[in-house]
Amino acid sequence: MxxxxxxxxxxxxxxxxxxxxxxxxxxxxxxxxxxxxxxxxxxxxxxxxxxxxxxxxxxxxxxxxxxxxxxxxxxxxxxxxxxxxxxxxxxxxxxxxxxxxxxxxxxxxxxxxxxxxxxxxxxxxxxxxxxxxxxxxxxxxxxxxxxxxxxxxxxxxxxxxxxxxxxxxxxxxxxIDEIQKAHDQVEWLAHHDSLTKLPNKESLNKIFQRVIEADIKLALLFVDLDNFKTINNNLGHATGDQLLLAVADRMRALVDQSGYVARQGGDEFIIILYADSEKQLTEKTAEIKSALSERYHLDQHQFFITPSIGVSLYPKDGKDFDTLYKQADTAMYHAKHAGKNKYAFFTEAMQANTTRALTLSNALHDALEQQEFTLHYQPQIALDSGKVVGAEALIRWHSKTLGAVSPGEFIPIAEESGQILAIGEWVLRETVRQLQQWRSEGFAPIRVAVNLSYAQFQGNDLPTLISGILEEYNVPADYLELELTEHIATNNPEHTIEILKAFQQLGIQTSIDDFGTGYSSLSYLQRFPVYKLKIDQSFVRNMTTNTNDHIIVGTIIVLAQQLGMKTIAEGVETKVQLDLLKSIGCDDIQGYYISRPIPADEFKDRYLQSDRNIII
Missing domain, CATH: 3.30.450.20 (PAS domain)
Structure with missing residues (x-):
């Protein structure tokens, strides 16, 4: 509304x-x-x-x-x-x-x-x-x-x-002052990284569209910090955040008036540089690599951390932001695989060497027929009662030829190849079938959430497909929840509203996943017939040590309350995070602190054959 x-x-x-x-x-x-x-x-x-x-x-x-x-x-x-x-x-x-x-x-x-x-x-x-x-x-x-x-x-x-x-x-x-301030905070969040205050990828894309001209030459640099995860794991996220802030400050000083810097997320940054000549660009890239590799002094610690940098050129390598981004990403992985602390310019040969992606794409064609997919379920807990009130269905792939393949690796390939439609339909059908099986065994099934892909959501026949599956297995619609990411929801808002209303008429509730990582106009958000916002784990992870993330999580909760929506935080890994979320009014949580995603039989034994109360 x-x-x-x-x-x-x-x-x-x-x-x-x-x-x-x-x-x-x-x-x-x-x-x-x-x-x-x-x-x-x-x-x-x-x-x-x-x-x-x-x-x-x-x-x-x-x-x-x-x-x-x-x-x-x-x-x-x-x-x-x-x-x-x-x-x-x-x-x-x-x-x-x-x-x-x-x-x-x-x-x-x-x-x-x-x-x-x-x-x-x-x-x-x-x-x-x-x-x-x-x-x-x-x-x-x-x-x-x-x-x-x-x-x-x-x-x-x-x-x-x-x-x-x-x-x-x-x-x-x-x-409406409080609502507007919450909106302003979310709008800022949509365009900036909360830790470094740098623009995010979406914002940099807008900058790119603004500065390109027919005769201009630009370079897109994808910067990844080598072995940053080791620092996070050994010294903690708070120290890791301090290091990211120091890296961001150096990048600002290095780029200054010659371009723009953004944080992609984690230890990844993107830079757009004006590139009048390849010689000048090479010198600037080498300067950035050298400067980022110098010693960092943080409290009592001293660090050396190196970058791997991939470079793509406009208009030589591509004329749109997404193409240049992917090519710079490919070049960055080439630099990393070549020994790290290097930079590499994109070439067509790099594109031809993506053997792993091609192999996975071919294997995906047979995965459904070979029955290589399974679903795991991660419980969702209500903070006010400690009861299991839902679960998220998550796909797992164990290839007979490649072994276990992570969703983070095969889902982007499935989306790019178009195979995500068949896989997505299988996930929906298997989820509903499992709900029907639990009902037939005498259990009162809880609501299970399924993620929708971008490709699935673009078609107008999705509500009809889901309605048919529910009717086939005789499962009530209110046992199924559909999740769509913020990016999917806002890509074509009018289409989103039309599809969500169709879901609503079927009795299916929907939620916005990864909220806070994309761009949500408040005017559209209030028109979306959704009942829940899922707070992205990137904010939950650091909210106990990072004031900005704490404020952002609190702002999202206030915004949801003002709009009459519920909130669920994902990626909860510690009791401290749980207690803080509970104190600021979050409704539900999921994460490793409660349980990893587990197979259906184990989920039934642990959560359906008990009173489903969790000690939190």
Whole structure:
């Protein structure tokens, strides 16, 4: 539900209360008491009793409006009489105005940067005839203490004059400052790395699109720190984060005005450099490698860490960001495999040597027929009760020729080759079949979540496919949960809304996975019929030692609460993380602290044949 939808709903809920206020003001400003008495044929005593009751009702309404931070106003345009409920003023710290108030005074409180938008919006409705008969906007309005707060306003024309011009308006405004600040935090998160404050990959892509020109030459550098995991494992993530900050600072200084730096995630960085000549680019790349390899002094520790760097060139190697990124990534792995602490420029020969990827792609064609896939299930725990309330189905592949292959390796290949559609359908079918088996064995199955791939979500027949599978196994729709990543959800928002509504009609609940790692416009997020946000493990992992990650996790939880959604944190590995998540209002968790993903039979024995309570 969008903020404007919320305003509309609030307006409807308060409509009857508004009528009380309007009647009160009608009596106050139009002096029609004697006419009303005649029409109603009531005694003066009865009228006074009704008026007293109306005054009391108005007082109760005003108290309710104060609590909800909702203000209601009415404007008689022809007579230029404007008045508002006390809550209209008190929500921003001002004393209520009895009777008619000064519109100009209220307009002067609008932030200078927003004032033109507001006044033009109002003028637009005043200068129009019957259609449209409403307007809406968000603006910053000055609080009594001098600060500005975000306010949402929605107005409807209630009367027109003989020329079909607006003659009277009724409006509602709501204090949305906390929601807007949460939105701003998520918007910042969508474009920046929380640790280093560098732009992220998505943001760098936007920069790339902005700076490319027909005759410009650019280089994309993919930088990976060699053996960084060893430092994290031996000295802890806090020390690892300090080192990443130091590396980021060096990169900023090295690149300066010659390009842009972004953090891809983990120990990976991306640099875009202006490359007027290959000689100049080679010298700059060598300088970056050398500088990043110099000694780091962090507290009582001294470190030497080296980078492996892959380089691709625009427009020689590609004309779009994703192609250059993949080619630089390929070149980086070539440099790493060549001994690390090196840089390599992308060549077609590197592309031809991706034997492993080709081998996996060929093996995937036979994996379904050979029944090489299985599903493991990771329990999801409610923090308020300690009960197992759900599980996530995760695919595992044990190839008869290649052995165990991690999902992180074969799923991208399956997506690229198109085989993910068949694999995704198998996962859905096997999950529902397993739910049906547990039911037939007398267990009350819990809800099981299945991840949807980008390719699956692009088709319009997905709801029909899932509906058919549920009907085939006679499994209720509310036992199945569908997860889609933030990237999938926001790639084509209107298509997303259409598919999610189809799921909703089937009775299937959906959630947003890896929330915080992509870009979510609040306007779309509120329109998505999803019930849960899954907080990405990259924030959970460091939230006990990194203040920024702690704030981000808390912000996502507040945002979800404001939108009426639940939250689940993934990648919970310690009791400290669990306790902190519980203290800031997270609903559910999953992670190795509770259990690794386990086969179906083991999951049944451990969680379905007991009361499913977990000691947390």
């Amino acid at each position: 969008t903020i404007y939808s919320w305003v509309t709903l609030t307006g409807y809920l308060l409509a009857s209360l508004c009528l009380l206020l309007l009647v009160r003001n009608h009596l106050r400003f139009n002096n029609t008491k004697s006419q009303t008495l005649n029409k109603l044929e009531a005694s003066e005593q009865g009228f006074k009793e009704r008026e007293n009751n109306l005054v009391k009702a108005e007082a109760r309404v005003n108290e309710a409006l104060k609590l909800t931070k909702v203000g209601i106003w009415e404007w008689d345009i022809a007579k230029d009489i404007w008045f508002a409920t006390p809550s209209y003023f008190t929500m921003l710290g001002y004393a209520p105005v009895e009777g008619s108030a000064d519109r100009k005074t209220e307009l002067d409180k609008i932030h200078p940067e927003d004032r033109e938008h507001v006044t033009s919006t109002i003028k637009g409705i005043l200068n129009s005839k019957k259609a449209p008969n409403y307007y809406k906007y968000q603006a910053r309005i000055r609080h009594y203490d001098g600060d500005y707060r975000w306010i949402s306003v929605r107005c409807i024309v209630t009367e027109f004059d003989k020329d079909d011009r607006p003659a009277r308006m009724l409006g509602v405004r709501i204090d």
